[in-house]
Amino acid sequence: MKSLALLLFLAVCGSVRSTERSNIIFLFSDDQTARAIGCYGNNEVLTPNLDKLAAEGVRFTNHYNTTAICMASRCCVLTGLYEYRHGCNFEHGDLERRFIRESYPVLLRKAGYFTGFAGKIGFVLQGEKFEAFASLFDVWAGGPGQTYYETARNEGIAMYADKYPHCSRAYGAWAQDFLKSAKASGQPFCLSVSFKAPHLPFTPDPIDSKLYEGKTFKPPPNYGVAKGLHLSAQAHTSRAATAYREWVNDYDDTAAKYYALITGVDAAVGMIREGLKRESLEANTVIIFTSDNGYNSGSHGFGDKVLPYEEGSMSPLIIYDPRLPEKDAGSSSDAITANVDMAATILALAGVAAPEDIDGKNLLPLLTDPKGQVREALPLFNFWGAKSAQSMAVVTPEWKYIFWFYGEGMKPTEELFNVGRDEYEMTNLAGDPGYRESLNAMRASYDAELAAIKSKVVKGHGYERYPMLFDRTIPWTEKASRLRSSKPNPAGRRKGNKGKAAN
């Protein structure tokens, strides 16, 4: 009898799953490094709701943003494409409409989902006004540029300003109301909330600041300028080395504000889960939490993000599926996952086919296979900013290989870190004969990613010269002469909509 009851139960569950499509909530913080969250081992930042989400879901410990800056990374998330394929970044141009047509929220709406977006979208569509986004969603509360911490200054959430003057909890309240509308629609829903926090200017909600008042914090082992002297000369020409010095100049005060901002996002996550329960939607709603890039936070003496090192390029990723078998709840995966995987994963949850040949992978198989992998290696790009600070890298669970092409007054540089053992990237093994085999394997992987740029690059966004610039075998003198003789970068004519895009 017991087994019959179990079979009946499974049959009912099966029929529910086959007829009822998952609701999806995609929660996105801004500039949150992987180490700034409790469930990733940080016992200084208070994130009880995110920790609970991870305890009930799956936590990904090697999650990278393939371009570690807002504008490009957000387009990677929406389209599932690498930056050189969607073409949207500073100095490279705005997003062409053909790409947003194939983005996850637009495809889900076409498939019958009720869709909503709130917060910072971080880019604009080529040749279109910012307002063009509104027609792509059923409910739109997105804001241009960086948006504001003061709720009242964001049109989409201003009505919550009296009760929630700081935007993070206001987004929570907005999402609770969205859930009511979604339920009333009778459709499955996909909600995307892009928080402003913890992006600069560090302006937390006073409710959260109080929790960190007068506290001191322990910097990571690779904190400070002296811990970055072994890194490439090129990395030291990045704006990460020259600007955004808060973390280096005053670690305690900066950490207190940054952590308070993250605690505010955490509170909103709690509000959204409460809303799901109130509307009886929690049993069929998958929640994904991640960030658009990391933050260097004074590691190696760097501020900002952009660089390919762990702190700037890695973010937390938690996927909570309430239907997950009990044995898998609270597990973690060290698979290499990426911002480009979000679209493929969300579309798979909805049972909607992903566009052919996108770069991202569906991560759902990893939820019940913590030892699984979805790729061997992942490329990381920084094709923006000072030429000397541009880099391309490949990463695996064990290794990271970085190539810096620039050679004026410095040597083109290779870096090889055993990130599996040296997570703080304190020893560059590229010149160590004992690691020649690993170096060659990572070089081969890098070369394959570089070749892919040549064959798949989006035309007209200024990426055509990158296969030459990042070719390991072409000497700098030849690159320099080609750069001198080449016409101005086509991207120079297309600076992007500075007033509305955001880094």
Ligand SMILES: [Ca+2]
């Ligand atoms: Ca960002």
